[in-house]
Amino acid sequence: MGARFAPTLDDIEALATAALKELPEPFRSLAADVTCSVAEFAEDDILDGFGMESPFELMGLFSGIGMTEDGALPQTGQLPNTVFLYRRAILDYWAEHDDNTLGEIVTHVLVHELGHHFGFSDEDMEAIEAAADHD
Numbered sequence: 001m002g003a004r005f006a007p008t009l010d011d012i013e014a015l016a017t018a019a020l021k022e023l024p025e026p027f028r029s030l031a032a033d034v035t036c037s038v039a040e041f042a043e044d045d046i047l048d049g050f051g052m053e054s055p056f057e058l059m060g061l062f063s064g065i066g067m068t069e070d071g072a073l074p075q076t077g078q079l080p081n082t083v084f085l086y087r088r089a090i091l092d093y094w095a096e097h098d099d100n101t102l103g104e105i106v107t108h109v110l111v112h113e114l115g116h117h118f119g120f121s122d123e124d125m126e127a128i129e130a131a132a133d134h135d
Helices: 009-022 044-049 087-096 102-118 122-134
Strands: 035-039 060-063 082-086
Touching (some): 009 035, 082 087, 082 102, 087 102, 102 122
Parallel strands (some): 035 082
Antiparallel strands (some): 060 082
C-alpha cells in the first residue's frame, strides 16, 4: 500500500476554487468579489471571540461586511470580504465523517460562510448546496 498524505493548503484552496465555480447562479455571480483564503487553524483571538476552546471547532469564517450590513457598497480602505477555510479542522471533520467527500465538506463550509455574507437562511444554503451537487 502506498503512502497517504493529508491534503495541503493548496489542495483545499483548489477544492474551494472548484466549489465556487460549481455554485448555481445567481449565488456564483454574487460571490464573485469574495476572496477565499486557507489557513491551518483560526487564530486564537478569533476562537476566543466565539468562546471556542479548540481550533478544531471552527472550519470556516466569513470576514468582512455582509450585504445585509451595507456590504454591497465597498467603503474606501475596506478590506475585501473573505471566506477563511481552516484546513486542519476540515480534515478532522472529514476523518470523522467518511460518508462525505472532502470536496463536499469544503463546498458545505464555503456555502455556509458565503451565506452569512448574503444573509441567507440555513434552508437557502441547503438548497444552494443541493443545486451545486447536481449541476
